[in-house]
Amino acid sequence: MLIELPKHSEIFGCIKIHEVQKVLKLESDEVQTELLRGFSKEEMEEILSRMTIIVPIKDEKMHLLDGVLRSIPLGCKIVVVSNSQRGEKDVFRMERDIVSDFYRVTKHPITLIHQKDPGLGIAFKEVGYNCILDETGFVRNGKAEGMIVGLILAKILGSDYVGFVDADNYIPCSVNEYVRLYCAGLSISKTSYTMVRLHWRYKPKVIEDRLYFRKWGRVSEITNRYLNKLLAVQTGFETNIIKTGNAGEHAMTMKLAEIMAFSTGYSVEPYQLIYLFEEFWKGETEFKEAVKSGVEVYQIETLNPHIHEEKGDEHIREMLLQSLATIYYSKLSNDKLREEIVEELKKNGLIKRRTEIKKNDIMPPIRSIDVKEFRRFLDEYSETLIMYG
């Protein structure tokens, strides 16, 4: 892997956000210059051996999950957290078959669990992390909830790094690139509190029988614009540094992941950035080690285009509404920016009045969860956990 090094970064207290870096070559020898960084196979393998890739999934096409799993590079561990349908049409059972076959043929270590496993409900309750549970004692629906389950399993597996890849990806080999880019970013970082977020240049569409490479994401463009405005409210300087507000594909050091808070609903990814700014910029946090070491955010543009399942207009509208809502409710925001957000949401037909902007619940960091204790309850009560390898 050969990538550009960031020529420009912006600093907000102890947080450093690097400008978007491009991939120059998918494979490389070790190269270190002022402008470039190439990673040898051995360097990549070293990071991979300490990494778990978490795949959240809910009722996706089996072909897509199968392709994603087969494309994840060798050396890392995989955790699949499913919230798919069970019962008469048992989607989870099909996923279990795919995972078992995958392990039988490849021997790639892989763990699978269902989000509604009663063992998870009991384990979270016993360790005192009730905010993830619904009123019946099961883990709530939601991607963020699935991500937290994945994180705890990665911690149980002893990983130092975690990366997330969605299961609804139509180009299996792009997943291979994503994971290698996570390794690259984590490897160049100077601190153990690092996040790598991926940026896509194109979102291809079929238009009149031709594949047309449209620029990536209107929702992302709006989310990024307002995240950048939020920074400007505090600094007085306009900026364009944030390009990955809605980056679903991202990785973190475990040290950062366990002090990260997660927003429920569709705003997990932009909230991660807001949380970093709210918590670490002015240094008021209880996690002083992170302030001392510094927090770095890398943004890397992939070579592969991103083609995922089209989830429809309503999904996109919710994503934009909830992304801007997290900025609206941020304590770093001000009246002027809130007014602009209200106007933007009205212009896009998402709200009629500002009281319709709802605040998402936030799930606090998982660091204080005793994972040994968690595992004990999971082993005793789980009905769906499979750990291969």
Ligand SMILES: Nc1nc2c(ncn2[C@@H]2O[C@H](COP(=O)(O)OP(=O)(O)O)[C@@H](O)[C@H]2O)c(=O)[nH]1
């Ligand atoms: N475990 C779990 N995964 C989910 C849930 N909801 C969505 N996902 C998965 O999360 C990934 C991203 O979701 P998607 O709906 O594609 O959203 P987007 O790509 O961010 O617009 C996909 O792999 C989904 O199958 C959930 O409630 N639990």
Ligand SMILES: [Mg+2]
């Ligand atoms: Mg998707």
